[in-house]
Amino acid sequence: MNYRRDISVVTVLAALMLGVIPTPALATEDDASEPAGEGDPPTEGAQVFEPAYFERYAPRNALDMLAQVPAFVIDDGENNSRGLGQATANVLVNGERFSSKSDSVRDQLSRIPASDVVRIEIVDGTTLDIPGLNGQVANVIVNKTGASGQFSWTTGFRPYNTEAQLLGGEVSLTGNAGKLDYTISLSNENNRFGTDGPITVVDGAGDLIETQDTKFSGKFDNPTLATNFTYTFSPDVIAHLNLRYGEDFWSQRITELADVVVGPDRERLLLNDEDGPEYEIGGDIEFPLGPGKLKLIGLERFERDNFRSVLVDSFSDGSPDTGSRFRQTNAAGERIGRFEYGWNMFKADWQLSGEAAFNRLDRRSSIEELDTDGEFFFIPFPAGNGGVTEDRYEGILSFGKQLTPKLSLQATAGAEYSKIQQTGSAANSRVFKRPKGSLSLAWKPASDFDVSVELRRRVGQLSFGNFLASINLDNDNGNGGNNELVPDQSWNLEAEINKSFGAWGSAKLQVRQAWFEDFIDYFPLANGGEARGNIGDAQRLHIELSGTVKFDPIGWKGAQLNFAAVQRYMDIVDPFTGENRAFSNDLYNRLEADFRHDIPSSDWAYGASLFTFSPVEYSRRYEEGRFWEGPSFVDVFVEHKDILGMTGRLRVGNVLSARNKGFRTVFDDSRPDGDVLFTETLDRRIGPIVRFTLSGNF
Template sequence: MFSPVVMGEGRITRLRRGAVGASAAALALGFTPWSAPVFAQADGASEDVAPAPPAEGAAREVFTPADFASFAPRSALDMLERVPGFAIDDRGGGQGRGLGQASGNVLLNGERLASKSDSITDQLARIPAGNVIRIEIVDGAALDVPGLTGRVANIVANSTGGVQVQFEWRPQLAAEYSKNRWLEGVISASGTFGALDVTVAAEGKPFYGGSGGTNYVTFASGRVEERFSTGLEQGDDTKYSTSLRYGLPGGAVANINASLLLRRFREWERERTLSPDVAPLYEEIFSLSRGYDYEVGGDLEFALAGGRLTLIGLERYDRLTFRSQSEVDPATGVPVTGILFSRFTESGERIGRAEYDWAMLDGDWQLSGEAAFNRLDRTSDLFTLEPDGTFTPLDFPAGTGGVTEDRYSASISHSRALTPTVSMQLIVGGEYSRIQQTGSGALARSFRRPNGSLSLSWSASERLNVSLKIERRTGQLDFADVLAEVNLADDNQNAANNELRPDQRWAYDLEAARDFGPWGNATLRIFQRDFSDYTTFVPTPTGGSARGNIETARIQGVELYGTVRFEPVGFTGARLDYSLNLRESSYTDPVLGGALPVGFAEPFELELDWRHDIPVTDWAWGAALRRTRFNPSYRVAEYGYDHRIGNALALFVEHKDLLGLTVQAKMSNLLQDELVYDRYVFDGPRGADNLLFRENRRREIGRVMEFIVKGSF
């Protein structure tokens, strides 16, 4: 897939002179250490695809294909997921702010995996395991890739020649309220043709879910209604993607990536009243969305004036039609009432970026500039259902309009070794942006904001590495929050806010990675996020609610993750991967004052993944336990809990060579945990004396049976 012929020296990961990377766990665990360049043949040429060797005293964890043989991996993703104590950080795609500096913690042949539509895991799953030469775990601050810190994985891979095809099929048998899922999976083909590397992939990404259970609604008068509700979700997304990589004369490299995602999602919510009998009620909500996304991007890298210049371009476009209809039948002979909400949205992003890298004054430098143009156009309509079955339009101008943002940013970064054991990376930059809204609340605003970061890495010993990162960055404004919105399922709506501002934040991360030799390793991270212009629901002058900014918010916490290996006690092939997150968060309640927790900052998360690859067999088995505690969510006139399973247990059994295939069977939700929906709705702003009603709903999902079949040819 990745031809060594097209790789230029300037984009190979380098440890700077005198810098020391992550601890050398490879030596203690018996893995093959980095010792000399690895050579591979492609198209009759012999090229070094290895990074430049580290300086004397420098160290890195290195894993070769032999270290993963017992897992029978099919892809680079399978291999990276088995690196002890390493957790993939899949940031950087989707709704991130432009391209910016590198994010996440995975490199491929020393290059960032930059895409807005492809996740890191998607890209790694398309690289055959046979193409991987080794995986290096290095400290990000010791690399010449601005923006990285902490433990970073660099996957060194090349093409083995010919065309390779691999596939993965993930069927799921229906739980009690859902449907069977047959078409989830991916097939990809990669090959090398001269200096051209080609990868094409097709992926089915369906989602089928269902649930059902009792809902108790208690009104202010004390009357209690018992209802039974069911929900069914069915998504049928399909994605096609391709990537081309071509080696040009003089060590220049060109990449082109393209993807097309076809989207279709349907959702049904049905509820009927069980008691009291005097008030029978049937309600149904149906939602349908369909559309497509595409992305085309590319980059060109070449030598220039003693350095390397990289030019990057990207165009992304989304088109989505959404329709939601709610109907209530009192079942008393009174006509059915209902509301219809429809929305058509087009959004896109166009990015141009340039990066120039060079070495000077015993360090690495990068000067970068980026221009990004984001846009959203939306048309929304609201209708009411008449007794004769027709729909009458309602006035809803605040839901129609457009938002654009033109943003220009620049930065300079410098990376160097301060001592033989301490390295530094400094990024200084800023941005100018202009946000303009059209429609009923037309307004134009501009912002000038500084951004940057300071990263320090200290290799205290062969087995202990400590890193610190302080960063100032600007968040990405969700343009949909600027316009008005309607939610028929919860019977609420958001007003428009044409003065909404992107948040800013200070991010502090202190991380220590410790190698315990044959027992495994552990990483402890202490973090804090200080927000200004934090976005949440705020009251409007007319008594409604809208997305708005409040002055400050804070999230802080501790994360511990790693791997325990059981070979020292004679339990060969057994390992436990663990992750524990503890968070505290707060922001000032815009309704009542006081402090509220940040909704998405779950206060407690525990993940335990046990796997045992039985020696001298092709069998493996394991279990996974997840425990999560959630924060309530708050609006102006309501608050409550709305979350999925908080306690999950799964068991699996796997055969790694069943007729040449890897086959896994997995049973999930063995604890039969439920979906939680507790909601308290007030007549006006939240308070103690004006509660309209409260809902307490629990829905069962049932146990879920899944299969994974992997193969290649």
């Protein structure tokens, strides 16, 4: 399949954005400086959004407000990155980065009441004294004035194959007591899902092998208690403590009735479930030291996943049942210690940072087969048991300077030392030393136009589970272990262009080119199996255009459209076929559009959204395929902002009946020499998705 798809829409919109269109400035100055605190005046050169700007949306929290900032898209950063590292999320609060790795930026913003938000500033990350930031960054200025609470409750249903969703939402309390600020929240991610429909299986000649009538249903709950405490010892000495504990409960049930052309019909039952606790303890303290400030950060997090999978096939001719049972327990943890020392010298911002991170995984797996007496017996599976640890140390020196009133520079340089050890049947130990760093420039020739460019050397994060073997019962395949796996490295060149069109809205163009070394994908093992491994050099071009179009200038007051379009080009040599292809399970393109109309002089709003995407095929030794949902999801909603002081929203999703689609082709020998054994094609019904959310304050 040709993965170089058309991007004419993105190109045309980008050209319009970059055109010279006279527009009024959102900010009062051209320059940007350090982020403001809650009592400071707005940052020079920033686009400033006061609470009055958001009144028509009746926001309940900071997340509701930030979602309405034109052309701004929240980036949670690299929560799965190596350790804490430098800042990557594009949101700050009172000029400080979020330090939690378990709570997302959106989670934490949703717990800040809208009444506590003084303003939101949009600045260029390169102009800040926080290394790692680039492009547009939102600085949310918050002033807690007393205790307040908020809640949201989400309920809903899907008419086919799912239980009702009843217990989703969050309740949080935030406030202060003297020098102590606190936030306490209790939440539950409550999700129900399911599909049904046919799967057709044909052989290499296209002749029918069997048809399957399938039904899939599942559920997920994640009750979580999270707290954040901030203690201000003095204006220059501030400490934070983050605590989080939660448990995951996930399960799915798949039934299959197979009408077989040759042989007995088959009835299949597959049960999968997973549960386990997770916690995070993190904190930091910042205080003056010598000519600058020292920040000390510590974090400990742990997660245990208990996974079970049982598959049983029964036959119409009375033959003995066949089946398998797979169990796996993963205990994963991370411990981090970090310091950041920043000072000003030669009219520039400097920072020296160091980090020690200790990651660990302990895995226990077992596989059993069903015998003719209906009893499960164990099969040796040594490759699925063992542990992996990584001890990593990093040092980075950062430099940032305003070169001219319109041009700023940020540079970082450093290195990391890493030792990876594996235990079990394929014990191994290796040491790596790798350089890291970045160089970025930000140019702001006018208050309504800015450009930033960054070149960065990255070291990727390994998934420790790839070192050890695992099994997928439903697809009758699995991954072997690979004790020679190493992190990928990459050069990344990124450009971001932002343009404001005043009352009409604004737009953002991002272009990111990455050149990878030791890229990780499926690769062949010498024993005839396959595993996740390093397959060589690769590259990827990412083009993204996002923006907001406001319709007030044409008289349609309160109406706006937010959009984001993504196109990717990729190139990697397939280790099985030797042909160039895209990255397995990556993305060709994606389009999101959200329309909202807040009816003037009323408490009503309505709107619709569109989401469509095209994923990349996966490529394995004995099979290839692609699974997705589409072609497009369209949702509609209606909202009332004052239901006894609360906000109610009714959303009906998937009104155009997008379906669960996919195919996989399995070969009788290694690709490309193997002949097609069979091809499965699925086309299953999802149905409408109804959600009602009620939110308020107390």
